[in-house]
Amino acid sequence: MQLAILLFDGFTTLDAVGPYETLSRLPGAEAVFVGERTGPHRNELGSLGLIADAALGEVTAPDILVVPGGPGQTAQMADGPLHEWIRAVDAGTSWTTSVCTGSLILGAAGLLKGRRATSHWLALDQLPALGAEPTGERVVFDGKYVTAAGVSSGIDMGLMLAGRIAGDAVAQGIQLGIEYDPQPPYDAGSPDKAPAEITATLREKSRFLLTRQGWQPSGGGAES
Amino acid sequence: MQLAILLFDGFTTLDAVGPYETLSRLPGAEAVFVGERTGPHRNELGSLGLIADAALGEVTAPDILVVPGGPGQTAQMADGPLHEWIRAVDAGTSWTTSVCTGSLILGAAGLLKGRRATSHWLALDQLPALGAEPTGERVVFDGKYVTAAGVSSGIDMGLMLAGRIAGDAVAQGIQLGIEYDPQPPYDAGSPDKAPAEITATLREKSRFLLTRQGWQPSGGGAES
Numbered sequence: 447m448q449l450a451i452l453l454f455d456g457f458t459t460l461d462a463v464g465p466y467e468t469l470s471r472l473p474g475a476e477a478v479f480v481g482e483r484t485g486p487h488r489n490e491l492g493s494l495g496l497i498a499d500a501a502l503g504e505v506t507a508p509d510i511l512v513v514p515g516g517p518g519q520t521a522q523m524a525d526g527p528l529h530e531w532i533r534a535v536d537a538g539t540s541w542t543t544s545v546c547t548g549s550l551i552l553g554a555a556g557l558l559k560g561r562r563a564t565s566h567w568l569a570l571d572q573l574p575a576l577g578a579e580p581t582g583e584r585v586v587f588d589g590k591y592v593t594a595a596g597v598s599s600g601i602d603m604g605l606m607l608a609g610r611i612a613g614d615a616v617a618q619g620i621q622l623g624i625e626y627d628p629q630p631p632y633d634a635g636s637p638d639k640a641p642a643e644i645t646a647t648l649r650e651k652s653r654f655l656l657t658r659q660g661w662q663p664s665g666g667g668a669e670s
Numbered sequence: 671m672q673l674a675i676l677l678f679d680g681f682t683t684l685d686a687v688g689p690y691e692t693l694s695r696l697p698g699a700e701a702v703f704v705g706e707r708t709g710p711h712r713n714e715l716g717s718l719g720l721i722a723d724a725a726l727g728e729v730t731a732p733d734i735l736v737v738p739g740g741p742g743q744t745a746q747m748a749d750g751p752l753h754e755w756i757r758a759v760d761a762g763t764s765w766t767t768s769v770c771t772g773s774l775i776l777g778a779a780g781l782l783k784g785r786r787a788t789s790h791w792l793a794l795d796q797l798p799a800l801g802a803e804p805t806g807e808r809v810v811f812d813g814k815y816v817t818a819a820g821v822s823s824g825i826d827m828g829l830m831l832a833g834r835i836a837g838d839a840v841a842q843g844i845q846l847g848i849e850y851d852p853q854p855p856y857d858a859g860s861p862d863k864a865p866a867e868i869t870a871t872l873r874e875k876s877r878f879l880l881t882r883q884g885w886q887p888s889g890g891g892a893e894s
């Protein structure tokens with residue numbers, strides 16, 4: 447069972463690592479990080495490089511595809527070799543997945559038309575223009591398409607998917623192995639739970655970032 | 671404010687990425703991945719390489735040190751250049767931290783003597799031999815020494831530490847930015863919550879792995 451995780455410059459690290467750390471522990475899983483070029487890809491902050499061991503053309507039949515998001519997502523929206531590859535491998539996947547603004551890439555590649563999906567809360571309002579129907583759920587299953595909300599939600603997605611693929615006991619073993627017994631010190635992890643002024647600040651900052659990048663957000667914006 | 675994250679071959683990815691993804695978002699933070707050599711370090715599974723941009727000697731005064739764990743921890747227990755570096759930078763840190771079996775490395779370097787600490791649940795019983803007092807808490811603060819339990823606990827640690835350093839509002843903003851509103855599909859993330867047979871299976875598997883590596887666990891064992 448091959449798990450292919452896409453890398454591009456400006457990805458958000460945890461978007462990729464959450465699904466990886468869970469799904470790569472499935473029995474028989476073989477994970478490969480794949481990029482338009484092999485070698486290091488820098489994350490959004492520039493302070494961390496992850497290595498893509500395979501180029502797109504070297505990964506032709508993954509069982510699971512994971513597309514992360516992050517500010518670099520904005521440069522992955524145009525049709526071209528990446529979208530062609532995503533569509534080609536999607537034709538054979540058992541599961542095509544995304545975390546955070548990775549769903550915008552899946553959507554731009556044409557895979558979310560008429561599907562329920564999610565994204566980072568700051569990017570949800572960009573889904574309809576790509577033909578998808580945004581939901582407020584943290585992890586959304588629509589057939590074989592699984593999209594997760596912002597950044598850390600990929601851990602929950604990975605465990606849910608592990609359960610579907612290998613059964614509850616295996617998924618629980620993975621959860622126990624990574625000691626995922628979350629105890630966040632605050633209850634501020636979603637826009638309706640965080641203090642209103644903090645939600646407003648992030649929304650404003652996101653709008654500024656998108657404007658600077660030349661984006662025309664329809665309302666909210668994308669930040670990961 | 672410099673955040674130094676140690677890499678070594680065989681580390682567990684999320685051990686390093688959890689604190690990184692939270693603490694590197696602090697205002698003024700500058701994160702650097704550091705290793706005994708610069709360049710790629712492969713994780714425990716071998717399928718992912720993270721790049722250390724700095725060698726030990728190039729990072730002399732970090733404000734925060736993060737030591738991850740993982741199966742490769744067993745090769746980091748002998749005194750030598752790594753321990754010397756850890757002790758030297760610890761003399762100047764504001765916070766010296768670990769995730770998972772990273773606490774065994776801190777302990778082996780002599781930094782946890784007489785201190786309360788934690789580790790991956792399978793490694794807790796190795797702490798007393800290193801002079802530390804194990805606790806059942808997910809994140810343990812003892813002065814400037816902060817140790818977190820297995821793998822995913824580094825996210826909680828990062829947010830707690832972010833709150834201590836920059837205040838609750840900043841930490842809540844980071845939590846909202848990474849949309850950390852955990853919704854695990856199971857409640858199996860700690861040995862007392864998981865089904866007993868799953869806990870027993872992991873304990874047995876861990877013992878096997880340690881024996882194979884030539885380790886002499888005092889009872890449980892280390893797996894990350």
